[in-house]
Amino acid sequence: MNNIELDPSQPSTYLANEVQTQLYAQAGYLDTQEYYHTPPTFVRQPLNYHLYTQLPYLPYGSASQSKPPSHRFFMSDTLREDLQRRSEAIYSLTPRYPSNEKPLPEELHVYHSLVPLEPSGPGSGTSSPGGSAYLASAGGFYPHPSGSGGGDGKDGRDSREQLRRKWFAGFSSMVYKATNREDGSLVVLRRIEGFRLMQESAFGGIEAWRKIKHPNIVSLREAFTTRAFGDHSLVFAYDYHPTAQTLYNLHFASDAHPSGASRPPRNARYGRGGHAQRDSGSNGSVQNHVEESIMWSYVIQIANAMKEVHDQGLALRSLDVTKVLVTGKNRVRINCCGIFDVLSYDPRHVNIEALQQDDLINFGRLVFALCCHSVAPVTNLTKALEVLSRHYSPDMKNVALFLISKPAPGKVIDQLLEMFGTRLLTEMNALQNYADQLEGELMSELENGRLVRLMSKMGFINERPDFNHELRWSETGDRYIISLFRDYVFHQVDETQKPVVNITHVIACLNKLDTGSDERIMLVSRDEQTCLVVSYKEIKACIDSAFSELARPDCQGFCDDHSCLRGDF
Numbered sequence: 001m002n003n004i005e006l007d008p009s010q011p012s013t014y015l016a017n018e019v020q021t022q023l024y025a026q027a028g029y030l031d032t033q034e035y036y037h038t039p040p041t042f043v044r045q046p047l048n049y050h051l052y053t054q055l056p057y058l059p060y061g062s063a064s065q066s067k068p069p070s071h072r073f074f075m076s077d078t079l080r081e082d083l084q085r086r087s088e089a090i091y092s093l094t095p096r097y098p099s100n101e102k103p104l105p106e107e108l109h110v111y112h113s114l115v116p117l118e119p120s121g122p123g124s125g126t127s128s129p130g131g132s133a134y135l136a137s138a139g140g141f142y143p144h145p146s147g148s149g150g151g152d153g154k155d156g157r158d159s160r161e162q163l164r165r166k167w168f169a170g171f172s173s174m175v176y177k178a179t180n181r182e183d184g185s186l187v188v189l190r191r192i193e194g195f196r197l198m199q200e201s202a203f204g205g206i207e208a209w210r211k212i213k214h215p216n217i218v219s220l221r222e223a224f225t226t227r228a229f230g231d232h233s234l235v236f237a238y239d240y241h242p243t244a245q246t247l248y249n250l251h252f253a254s255d256a257h258p259s260g261a262s263r264p265p266r267n268a269r270y271g272r273g274g275h276a277q278r279d280s281g282s283n284g285s286v287q288n289h290v291e292e293s294i295m296w297s298y299v300i301q302i303a304n305a306m307k308e309v310h311d312q313g314l315a316l317r318s319l320d321v322t323k324v325l326v327t328g329k330n331r332v333r334i335n336c337c338g339i340f341d342v343l344s345y346d347p348r349h350v351n352i353e354a355l356q357q358d359d360l361i362n363f364g365r366l367v368f369a370l371c372c373h374s375v376a377p378v379t380n381l382t383k384a385l386e387v388l389s390r391h392y393s394p395d396m397k398n399v400a401l402f403l404i405s406k407p408a409p410g411k412v413i414d415q416l417l418e419m420f421g422t423r424l425l426t427e428m429n430a431l432q433n434y435a436d437q438l439e440g441e442l443m444s445e446l447e448n449g450r451l452v453r454l455m456s457k458m459g460f461i462n463e464r465p466d467f468n469h470e471l472r473w474s475e476t477g478d479r480y481i482i483s484l485f486r487d488y489v490f491h492q493v494d495e496t497q498k499p500v501v502n503i504t505h506v507i508a509c510l511n512k513l514d515t516g517s518d519e520r521i522m523l524v525s526r527d528e529q530t531c532l533v534v535s536y537k538e539i540k541a542c543i544d545s546a547f548s549e550l551a552r553p554d555c556q557g558f559c560d561d562h563s564c565l566r567g568d569f
């Protein structure tokens with residue numbers, strides 16, 4: 001090393017690279033002639049000598065590797081956008097809707113920071129009394145008593161108000177996001193306004209619902225009464241699923257839900273296509289319908305949830321396009337479970353078999369609604385089946401017919417599961433493919449947490465104004481090497497003095513640092529008066545020693561679990 005002379009007229013990086021190249025050339029790694037012909041700003045080494053993921057070599061520009069190598073360290077843009085939207089929803093404290101409500105209580109039971117998830121005020125909630133609009137009929141299926149509608153896709157939006165009326169036995173409801181003060185978790189609080197609980201025993205069923213943990217059911221956490229809103233309200237706390245939308249919002253609302261919630265674009269975001277297709281019906285009108293593969297996914301997931309609930313001796317009682325939430329890739333979760341058990345509590349007249357039969361019929365209505373793109377109740381079965389058959393297979397038609405058929409002793413959820421046959425395998429394949437896809441995305445981010453820790457350590461050390469009464473602590477001793485290394489990683493310039501902004505270089509350097517590679521690099525000071533040749537292993541030791549000097553006295557909250565004291569920060 002000593003025989004290499006420094007030329008002060010050359011930029012430091014160039015010198016560093018020149019020296020480094022000579023070192024590599026001496027070690028037989030490089031063809032120096034070729035190197036001098038087109039000098040790169042630094043030499044990349046393959047990362048195959050450490051324990052972390054070795055990515056397959058794919059030449060940049062080939063069909064299978066159309067992104068620059070650094071992109072392989074990050075998840076895809078679509079997934080990132082989706083997760084960022086969720087993160088934004090989690091942290092947002094600003095209501096998305098103008099509210100004409102009185103100020104919300106600052107604290108409610110163990111919850112605080114209430115944010116409405118839907119607009120408030122007349123006409124926006126479930127205010128009109130009227131109870132359930134769906135009544136039993138003596139016929140072969142359950143028509144709607146109003147006699148209107150035929151599932152032909154024309155009157156879906158008009159019927160939205162009718163649909164609202166039946167909800168929560170005529171009581172208005174409001175939905176808020178809130179934070180649990182005890183564990184910081186987010187919940188959705190559904191407030192049933194103006195409901196006076198007459199018997200405490202009405203809460204008896206809540207415990208059974210709390211025990212149900214199912215991937216297709218929004219978990220109920222607790223229920224309580226409150227006067228914090230200035231009335232008698234009943235509140236149900238559920239798990240919060242950021243950016244969740246109802247099936248209604250997703251498939252029926254045009255640009256906005258009647259309640260004001262906006263809808264994301266319908267086009268394909270994931271492998272199996274979007275949520276709905278648009279095409280021209282035979283009469284030339286534009287119709288929306290959910291893709292058959294997505295319909296099967298919905299049907300199978302809802303049936304799965306219903307099986308769990310019925311097996312526990314409960315009934316959903318709330319199955320409807322406005323009470324099924326969709327998150328991520330066609331994942332559905334049944335919402336509002338347990339509410340009717342409290343609202344319509346009557347221990348003398350509870351007939352769980354009848355309620356479970358109602359669940360199946362409500363399921364049938366939901367299938368017709370989605371397939372025919374109409375929330376209008378099915379009053380003309382022939383017409384509805386005709387619309388359904390236009391877009392869906394006979395199997396889907398059979399499922400819809402089975403569900404909407406009148407109650408019978410053999411009509412149980414297990415029978416529906418048998419009808420699915422190999423469709424279950426298709427759903428399983430889709431789930432496993434999606435899991436593979438997500439694992440692949442996760443792999444690309446695997447190293448990033450580790451590198452952030454490393455950069456945090458360097459950030460704690462570099463440029464620290466003073467420490468332990470030492471005014472130039474960060475520029476002296478071992479810390480000087482760390483600051484030179486920081487320049488080597490982040491502040492290199494090329495031979496024309498242009499900044500080298502190459503994240504692949506940063507990642508390669510940090511990986512070598514993290515593993516303590518024996519590879520040696522030349523560090524040159526900014527005034528080019530000092531030149532040090534050190535190995536990554538030595539730099540790593542400097543960082544560890546400087547960081548433990550900072551962290552050990554009392555930890556000072558650099559880490560949550562004192563892992564910095566254990567040296568694994």
Ligand SMILES: Nc1ncnc2c1ncn2[C@@H]1O[C@H](COP(=O)(O)OP(=O)(O)OP(=O)(O)O)[C@@H](O)[C@H]1O
Binds near residue numbers: 126164244257
């Ligand atoms: N558990 C939850 N997690 C996240 N968001 C939720 C949750 N429950 C409801 N939401 C959001 O709150 C909004 C309002 O929910 P709600 O069940 O009242 O739907 P709605 O379509 O407005 O029905 P309704 O006509 O009965 O008011 C939904 O559109 C959904 O975006």
